[in-house]
Amino acid sequence: MLLGVIADDFTGAGDIANTLAKGLPGQGGLAVTQYFGIPSSPAAAAVEAGVISLKTRSAPIGEAIAQALAALEWLQTQGCVQYVFKYCSTFDSTPEGNIGPVGEAIAGALGVKGVIACPAFPTVGRTVHQGHLFVHDRLLSESSMRHHPLTPMPDPDIRRWLARQTNDPVGLVTVATVRAGSAAVRDALDVAAGGGQTLVICDAAVDEDLVTLGTAAAGMPFLTGGSGIAIGLPANFIRSGLARGGVSHFSGVDGPEAILAGSCSTATRQQIAIHAKNHPVLALDVDAIMAGRLGVAEILDFVTGHHGQAPLVYSSDDPSDVEELQRRYGREKLARTLDGLFADTARELVKNGVRRLVVAGGETSGAVAQALGLGALDIGPEIDPGVPILAGPNRDIALALKSGNFGAPDFFEKALKFLKGDVTHERR
Template identity: 65%
Template sequence: MLLGVIADDFTGASDIGNTLAKGLPGQGGLQTAQFLGVPSTPAPEHIEAGVVALKSRSIPAGEAVAQSLAALKWLQAQGCRQFIFKYCSTFDSTPGGNIGPVGEALACVLGVKGVIACPAFPTVGRTLYQGHLFVRDRLLNESGLQNHPLNPMTDPDIRRWLARQTAGPVGLVALGTVKAGHGALSSALEAAAREGQTLVIVDAVDDDDLTTIARAAAPAPLITGGSGIAQGLPANFIASGLAAGSSHVAMRVEGPEAILAGSCSGATRQQIETHARSHPVQAIEVEKVMEGTVTPESLVAFIESHRGQAPLVFSGGTPQEVAALQHRFGRERLAENLDALFASTARKLVKRGIKRLVVAGGETSGAVVSALDLGALTVGGEIDPGVPALYSQGDSPVALALKSGNFGSLDFFDKALAKLEGR
């Protein structure tokens, strides 16, 4: 294995797996697999990029560090030459963790400073300028992310936000230096390392900037950022002759389908509204979940009664509705109950023969795939930017799409089910 990724959630792992498998146009990417948690056995020999998906974004910082270091140890044992710590392109975290502590811990073990930190993903509207993160034309704290139920982002200055989480100083390489080319960027990162800056925010406003960053990062043992940071990295291994450049794996799984949505993002709510115009959709009443009257069996019964019609069940609401529910039931208790509901529902669906499963929401995706215990997933073709098709192995394969809440077009659910089936 050439490249190892430690991802702090499951949809983010799929996102960067897609980026690595796709590579730059005309060059191809790396043969990529996604692992659900830290594996206990070696990776398949043909895998060039391995993505270890953790559910560490919203847990205590110490636990996130321990899990990330365990993933690093396994990836080192697979022979990886370079490592990426992947977090969300909207830098989802709190002032008390987890991006800074994990980034510093990985850098300490690898003995490096001047480590790139770049959440930018211009393809989906995330850009970084003078250390400030934008979502399309809005600053991060004015984009709706300030209302995130778990990790509200109230400050767009990523350098300042990261400084709250780290022990050492945080650097910044502004856009002008990036535009001057990879040589200028490399020099700036070397200067930051000499000054004792472990993590260095690097501006990026378009894909050309990400390509420049990737070229400068070719010799770097560690990189941190969103999935966009990885788009030029396969080219480094191809140019060095270590990889030939592969195309997306063409796979298909036919059979019954289901959609589970646990995201309250505006994009997912719009996708659900679009899907409901021509498909059966059932809303989950959270109060009844907490009372125990909405059960996995009731959700499975709804989906089973609409086989072949792309049935969807969802929980979610406006940020105000979600905040009210969190206040009433407690944020952690509410999240645990909903995660358990979706996890058990997914497990029962697969046992009953569901072959294609689309899941929306990072926390929900983590709960579902952890419950299914599918092992390594092959990264297939792209459904929408940041969301690939995923395929389990074995005699009875399952096809998955794990969607971050804010990703995907309005007709994403239909597109995903068609792609998983090879259409």
């Protein structure tokens, strides 16, 4: 294994795994495996990049650091020469963490400073300019992320936001330096390291900026960012002869299907509305769930009664309604109950023959993946930017784990077609 990634949620892990598997046009990417949790056995010999999916984005800081360092230790035993800490392209975090504490902890374990920190993902409208994060043409603080139920982001100045989470000062590499080329970026990072700055925000507005940062990172032990930061990394290993590049194939998985949506993002709610026009959907009554009147059995009846019709079950709701439910039941209790319900439902669905499963929402996807005990999955074709097919090693199950804000309006129907192999697509 050449490259090891530690991701703070499950959909984000699939996102960066997808980026590493694609690589740059005409060059191909790396042979990537996504692990759900820290593996207990060595990686397969053919794996060039291993992505460890953790569920630490909103975990207590001490727990998040401990899990990240344990993941780092396993990746080190696999022979990795470079490591990435992957977080969301909207920099999801509280004023206390976890991006800063985890990033500093990994950097400390590796003995490095002047570490790239760049959440930019231009393909889905996330860009960084003068240290400020934009979502399309709006500052982060003016996007729907301001009202995120777990990690609301009221400040678009991510250098300032990160400084609230870290012990060391936070640096900045501006767009002017990035556009001056990879050598200029390396020099700026060396200066930052000499000034005691561990994490350094780097501007990026287009994919070419991310390629420049990736080229600058060649030989660097550690960098952090959204999935976009990985765009240029496979080329470094291919140029050096350590990785082969190439093309991989995915033939599809047939069988019963289901869609589970726990995200309250605007994108997911729009996708649900579009899907509901032509397919059966079940809106979960949260009050009934909390009172014990609605559970797995009722959801199973709905899904199995609509096999072949792309049935969708969702708890997604308007942010104002979610806030009211959180006040009524408590944020942690509500999240724990809903995640547990989706996890138990997914487990029973698979036991009852579901072979194609689409899940929307980072926390929901993490709960589902952990419940299924999937271990390691191969990375298949990209469904939409940032969302690949995840396939079991025996092709007995195929999943799509979607971050709440990702995906085209018709994502759910499209994803099921991709999982079945109805869409011809080759990669690597």
